[in-house]
Amino acid sequence: MRRWFFLGAACAAAAALGTAGGAQAQDVKIGFILPMTGQQQSTGRQEAAAAKLYMAQHGDTVAGKKVVLIVKDDGAVPDNTKRIAQDLIVNDKVTFLAGFGVTPAALAVAPLASEGKTPEIVTAAGTSIITEKSPYIARTSFTLAQSTVPMADWAAQNGIKKVVSMVSDYAPGADAEKSFKDEFTKKGGQVLDSIRFPLANPDFAPFLQRAADQKPDAIFVFVPSGQGGIFVKQFVERGLDKAGIKIIGPGDVTDDDLLNGMGDAVVGTITAHFYSADHDSPANKAFVAAFKAANNGMRPNFMAVSAYDGMHLIYEALNKAGKTDGDSLIAAAKGMAWESPRGPVSIDPDTRDIVQNVYIRKVEKKNGELYNVEFATFPNIKDPIKAAVAK
């Protein structure tokens, strides 16, 4: 009869959860769906901290309404994301959905955003097509192409002729590889080989060897943040830096969150990205200081600033629209421009994607810590993939 004990427990559990929580009709709820567990959990951690920081700094009342932040973990599994998003829209009646640590999560929720007329603010995922999937999507993070195209430009202008491209074998990696290759070959460079390694890859050794054997000027690399450090370390272990091969790529490889732990091996790595914790502006200095103070000295990275700006967009859209229905809010979000800790940003009214500066940076040691120090700027970059199609 132990079975029926469990049956009883199950029914009790189900019944207990049948009670819905109390909700205030006047509250504006923001549902942040982030990967708080699993491989992407550092993204979730950074973004949740940044969102909370914004609320702490700017108060929880906007346009006369109380703002409530709800953070949910989807473990970067799109099935979960979809279910949680549905739950948030139907039961919690959120005004905004935000977050989405990986591309499939953002894509899975797009039809829900359309059906529920709920703005979906993407603050992490980076594939270009996301904003096209629903008129209710706006993005405050980045697209991979925004970083890779300026990287290709800079490389071509600075004497790098032959490159081997190495990316992780998944959609953002493919995006990065393609957009880099197209731009680099257009500017006269040559991509000797395009190597892809499995996403869950323990060991870069064979791939690095294969790349090195082709004697390129530089290796263009894209890996999800977290693997960048290992990649660079193994690169140095093979002596590839001594062989004169440079590492170039989008800034995911030298993620601020991990940069300090990577050791001196990474000094000199050149990357292109939209945010560095070292960015020299009063807004950024204040942001970094406040973030560190609130989070035990943790340095904010590009994910954190994306979430911070996402909250800013939400607050300003609420202020501007005055109403809380999805259509007005998205309309208010289009074209909005402000000074973010990363530099000047705006939301492109045609694509609802973010337009921002992309900086070329080099890893240097400052005050005993490693930073991505910016030394060149490509201003106001729109997502190149969509821009090319628009032309």
Next chain:
Amino acid sequence: MLTILYDGIAYGMLLFVLACGLSVTLGLMNFINLAHGAFAMAGGYCTVFLVNRLGLPFALGLPIAFLITALIGGLFERTLYVHVYARSHLDQVLFTIGLVFMSVAAVDYTMGSSQQFVQIPEALQGQFEVDGIGMGKYRLLIIVICGLLTVALQLILAKTRFGSRLRAAVDDQRVARGLGINVGAVFGITFAFGSGLAGLGGALGAEILGLDPTFPLKYMIYFLIVVTVGGTSSITGPFFASILLGIGDVAGKYYVPKLGAFVIYAIMIIVLIWRPQGLFARGAAR
């Protein structure tokens, strides 16, 4: 490409050190310890803490990681695992997966969710060029340490009294008990030692495999592959299995990068179809 062979051997040896504790536990106690990866992670984080935060030299960090993890393993064995030995395999799976979840979340809470990097000494960075073969210095260290360990383990098993007691207990527990061998103590010591080895493997592997709170979940499958292909009744089985898998994985990725991780699973399935008890198992009754 001999460099690839070299890399493959290094990777395989690392896998061996990580997985041999699991193999012995499974073979000896017929206990599926899916939390083995958590001990490896513990060793890795120990070393990170000792070397990065306390500034101990790397050479000291490794053995201390081994000791601490062995202690933790012994402690867990006496307090938690003992209660679960007599249970069905399914219950053991549930129990150890529960432990893994707890350890992953606990490490996330205390050490944060980012990747950890061990500061390895200057002497170990870079590589030697020998006859056109690039031999990474760190990988050389791995090969040397793991090679010595393997020899030591084999010697312990074959030449010491403890080793013969262990082998007796693996072969037939009841008879061993009947002969007066304190099987419980053998279990405890072996489990602790196996966990210590896992910790050492985790510490060594942090440089190559990376280290973050999700380490046990990510790499458990590789350990299981080594144990299954190698069989659980000897040390040499998992040793050769890890070398085979290490070289296969690295070579496969070099020559046919499109296949990537496919190779390692394919090797496993083929081996298991051909020899279901593992490559080197003696025809054990279990």
Next chain:
Amino acid sequence: MTVSADEVALYLKRRARWSPFEIAFWIFAFATIWLFPGKYLILKDTAILALFALSLDLILGYAGIISLGQAAFFGFAGYFAGLVAKYGIINEPVIALVCSGLITAALGFVTSFLVLRGSDLTRLMVTLGVSLMLGELANRYSNITGGADGLQGVEIEPVLGRFRFDLFGHNGYVYCLIVLFICFVIARRIVYSPFGLSLRSIKGNTLRAAAIGVPVKWRLVAIYTVSAGLAGIAGALLTQTTAFCSLDVFSLERSADLLLVLIIGGTGYLYGGLIGAVIYKFLQDWLANLTPQYWQFWIGLVLVVIVLIGRERMAGWVRIVRSLLVRLGTWLMPRLPALGGAAPDGR
């Protein structure tokens, strides 16, 4: 002592009768449609997980095949259902569902020879290897499967032309629950049949079963095929009700979660998967709401505690409670003549 065929038939007929608890269970299950309108989404996920666990119970609980590879069938059917809907090959979801089940059963048949040999650990690893390899294949052919982005552009027609799957999940849940019930009835029929009995004998002692003439290999192949079909139906249900399918249907996490669910609920009596699914899903949801970042710790703790306490002890507590209730009832009934209870001494 020989047992005649008639005795076996009578035994089976008696066992196969629906007990009051079972009837109550299903009445409650269907009542949830009206009782918990806000919880359709998690209930639907639970129903799919329950069906998935049922498929594992058939091979694990009844035939003794331990498998971490059910995700292979789950994912295969998931992509199949998604692709036929996306390219308009089969528009009616019910037909697509049945086809997904059949084609996945075929896959199960083809791979069944892999699990016939070897120890528990071997089977575990081989089945896991197959599902991971399928995952790699799905990633490789991302031009068809959408790769890590997931299958895009899947549009599911309304069921039977009338019931569309919408944001609120009502139709989705009812659909899943009905399919779960039908599959459950099928599984129950299989289990309470001579075929099912022979499976149990194989699980108990394979050598002896073979010695008395049970065609062990073919029985195992058959149940593995059926189980694959059911797992496939669960996968197709997920794709159809979410209009989305991504690579993590093949992941280790999915297979491992499944195993956990079944172990929690108990194997070998068909309801284990269903009950385990409810407990695990709701527990996880509740914990994740409490602490989005560290819920894994608490779930781990619950699992460890369950094993340490042991189900026998928990069943013992249930027995104590039951006997107390029975005693209370016996004491109470005669003192309430209004309820129709007879007085103890017949007054």
